[in-house]
Amino acid sequence: MKVAIGCDHGGFVLKQSVSDALVALGAEVVDFGCDSAEVSVDYPKYGEAVANAVASGACDAGVVMCGTGIGISIAANKVKGIRAAVVTNTYMAKLTKNHNNANIIALGGRVIDPDTAAKIVSEWYLADYEGGRHQRRLDMISDIEDKNFR
Numbered sequence: 001m002k003v004a005i006g007c008d009h010g011g012f013v014l015k016q017s018v019s020d021a022l023v024a025l026g027a028e029v030v031d032f033g034c035d036s037a038e039v040s041v042d043y044p045k046y047g048e049a050v051a052n053a054v055a056s057g058a059c060d061a062g063v064v065m066c067g068t069g070i071g072i073s074i075a076a077n078k079v080k081g082i083r084a085a086v087v088t089n090t091y092m093a094k095l096t097k098n099h100n101n102a103n104i105i106a107l108g109g110r111v112i113d114p115d116t117a118a119k120i121v122s123e124w125y126l127a128d129y130e131g132g133r134h135q136r137r138l139d140m141i142s143d144i145e146d147k148n149f150r
């Protein structure tokens with residue numbers, strides 16, 4: 001599985017740990033930057049890059065990181081077909097795959113530590129989408145996209 005990752009300066013602290021966890025699970029990681037916690041950058045650019053990689057099929061899934069995970073998740077969710085979920089613990093990580101089939105998770109470098117980020121990413125990566133009643137709800141979300149995206 002090919003996983004796109006991207007962050008701003010606020011999420012950079014998590015990136016190595018997230019990348020290592022994904023590689024340990026057998027994933028191929030594609031890094032869309034940024035490359036430093038010292039230089040302030042704009043999270044929408046990195047959220048869009050990861051989201052486009054996933055929506056186009058170039059990557060199978062993505063992990064985005066900013067200070068809270070919130071801004072970059074909002075940016076990623078502006079790309080059609082993306083279901084980006086902010087996750088702060090392993091329970092949310094599992095459930096957002098089981099129920100929402102989140103194709104991107106968003107983490108906050110000022111909210112969780114690198115070790116927790118690695119555990120969250122592993123839980124999400126290994127979890128399965130349950131389908132069934134959840135598919136009806138994802139179809140409803142797709143309908144909202146069809147009505148509101150150009």
Ligand code: RB5
Nearest residue numbers: 010066067068070071072
């Ligand atoms: C950058 O200072 C910060 O606003 C950003 O990383 C993120 O937390 C936004 O949601």
